[in-house]
Amino acid sequence: MEVISSLDNKKIKYYSKLLLKKFRDSENLFLVEGEHLVLEAYRVGLLKEVIMSEDYEGKFDVPTTYVTYDIIKKLSNTLNPQKVIGVCKKEENKVIGNKVLLLDDIQDPGNLGxxxxxxxxxxxxTIILSNKSVDVYNDKVIRASEGMLFKINIIRDDIIKAINDLKNKDYIIYGTKVDGGTSIKDITPSDKYAIVMGNEGAGVSKEVLNLCDKYLYIPMNKDCExxxxxxxxxxxxxxxxx
Amino acid sequence: MEVISSLDNKKIKYYSKLLLKKFRDSENLFLVEGEHLVLEAYRVGLLKEVIMSEDYEGKFDVPTTYVTYDIIKKLSNTLNPQKVIGVCKKEENKVIGNKVLLLDDIQDPGNLGxxxxxxxxxxxxTIILSNKSVDVYNDKVIRASEGMLFKINIIRDDIIKAINDLKNKDYIIYGTKVDGGTSIKDITPSDKYAIVMGNEGAGVSKEVLNLCDKYLYIPMNKDCExxxxxxxxxxxxxxxxx
Known part of the structure; x- marks a missing residue:
């Protein structure tokens, strides 16, 4: 068994570039860390390769690269990474189902997870992320999602275009407002719906809000903004x- | 105006020790950063002193210490702190009201906020934190709470003792279980209630769960644990x- 220990190794250089969004986008690949996530990726057919430290006890039915634990550390953003990393394919960019969530420029990886x-x-x-949202294949997003990433269809699109596409297919678009609209306690959802949620600071943009069919609010104490x-x-x- | 620039200054040494839970507990004081939080603390009468950098434009009706921005940085855990820090008194340790939330060993500051x-x-x-929960006066908790810390009564107690006290005062204790109990969609809350929520990993401890009067669950897809x-x-x- 060949164990790679050099950071200058071509393969390792390639994998480490997958820590950058730009490279993930061009290659249509991303990394996940730890047995749980690697197994989830394998289960849904998205696992392409694995990278494991020489003393990791486990096997996957995909091409495998053995490395030292120091190399694993270089490919991970956590302090004490697990001993296996998966190289995964991204899913296709297509809306499926009748229940859609649109996220307008969400920024915090923990929130997205x-x-x-x-x-x-x-x-x-299906979750549709606007183009300026945080990358779903960011390692912090993947961790906060607790492996749920592989159990839902997530795509990225221009949000205005996405909403217009959904309207043409008879989805009802729900937006949120602090005042006005229906209390979420009284909601009777339509059969096909898309809910738009906004950014941490600014909320949903005015242009997006104007495209919505119905508006919702969460009833709460006025002390809490x-x-x-x-x-x-x-x-x-x-x-x-x- | 005297501007303190030395970390060896007695006052500064004292304030910086308030970054430690032990010292916060013994002094019954804690620090908050930024104008918004300082104002909130002032409004509810908990602001005791302020520390501001020499070029901060603002005044508060409490004893004020002027320092260099470098000193502000030493008293803050953020990279680019705001120019004012408040020294606040902790509130008294007493349950008020009919609606109580009990947190059993919550660990993550962001979650608590x-x-x-x-x-x-x-x-x-009233929120009752078990003794092993993360400190509510931890700077990350304060930030994540978005200043709401000053709009609610938060106390710390032995959770078993706290539950027994509440039961003696006719509060109905609600616990959460993955299976069994009432769906939260069908809940009709009693007039006086206390809800117990568990720790991130282990949930509510068995001992605590056994003390509950009623059990709740959130209906959800089985794909999500x-x-x-x-x-x-x-x-x-x-x-x-x-």
């Missing part, structure tokens, strides 16, 4: 999940 | 808030 996890919990079929966007999204998805 | 924010939004009166604890707590509080 939480939203992915709640989306699986509450039966969303707003909720964390991961929490607000989760409460809305919970309420839509009948 | 999010839960405090949602608790204010959904009209909780669990929700983020901040999200789960927020959904339950939202559902209880009639």
């Amino acid at each position: 939480t939203i992915i996890r709640s989306s699986v919990a509450f039966n969303i079929d 707003s909720l964390n966007v991961g929490v607000a999204t989760s409460i809305i998805l919970f309420s839509f999940n009948k | 999010t839960i405090i924010r949602s608790s204010v939004a959904f009209n909780i009166d 669990s929700l983020n604890v901040g999200v789960a707590t927020s959904i339950i509080l939202f559902s209880f808030n009639k």
Whole structure:
């Protein structure tokens, strides 16, 4: 068994470039760390290769590269990484299902991870990320999603174009407003819907809001100006999940 | 105006020790950073002193210490701190109101901050933290709470003792279970209630769970094993808030 120990190795150089969004985009690949995520990726047929440290006890039915633990550390953003890393293919860019969540420029990786996890919990079929949103294949997003990344269809698109496409296919577009609209407690969801959630600071942009068919708010104490966007999204998805 | 520039200054040494939980506990004081939080603390009468950099434009009606921006940086855990820091008194340790949230060994500061924010939004009166929970006066908790810390009563107690005290005062204790109990969608809250939420990894301890009067679950897709604890707590509080 050949064990690569040099950072100058061509393969390792290639893999380490996958830590950069630009390279992930051009190669259509991304890395996941740890047995749990590697297994999830394998289960849905997205695992292409694995990189494991020489003393890792496990095998996967894909091309395998053995490396020293120091190399694993270089390919990971965590302090004490697990001993296996998966190289995964991205999914195709197509809306599926009747329940869609649109995210308008979400920035925080932890928030996006939480939203992915709640989306699986509450039966969303497709998440559409606006082009300026944080990259879903960012390692912090993957960690916060607790492996749920592989259980939902996630695509990236121009949000205005995406909304217009959905409207043409008879999805009802729901936006959120602090005042006005229907309380989320009284919602009767339509059969085909798309919910738009905004950015941490600015909320949903005015242009996007104008395209919405219906508006929602979460009833709350006026002492609290707003909720964390991961929490607000989760409460809305919970309420839509009948 | 005297501007302190030395880290060896007695006052500065004292303030910097407030970055440690042990010292916060013994002094019954804690630090908050930035104008927004300082103002909130002032409004509820908890602001005791302020420390500001010499070029900060603002005044508060409490004893003020002027320092260089480098000193501000030493007293802050953020990279580019705001120019004013408040020294605040902790509130008294007493349950108030009919709506109580109990947190059993919550560990992540971001989660606790999010839960405090949602608790204010959904009209909780008192949060009781178990003794092993993360310190509420930790700077990350304060930041994640978005200043809501000053709009709710938060106390720390032995959780078993706290639950027994509440039961003696006719609060109904609600616990969460993955299976069994009532769906949170069908809940009719009692007039006086306390909801117990567990730790990120282990959930609510068995001993605590056995003390509960009623059990709740959040209906969700089986593909998702669990929700983020901040999200789960927020959904339950939202559902209880009639």
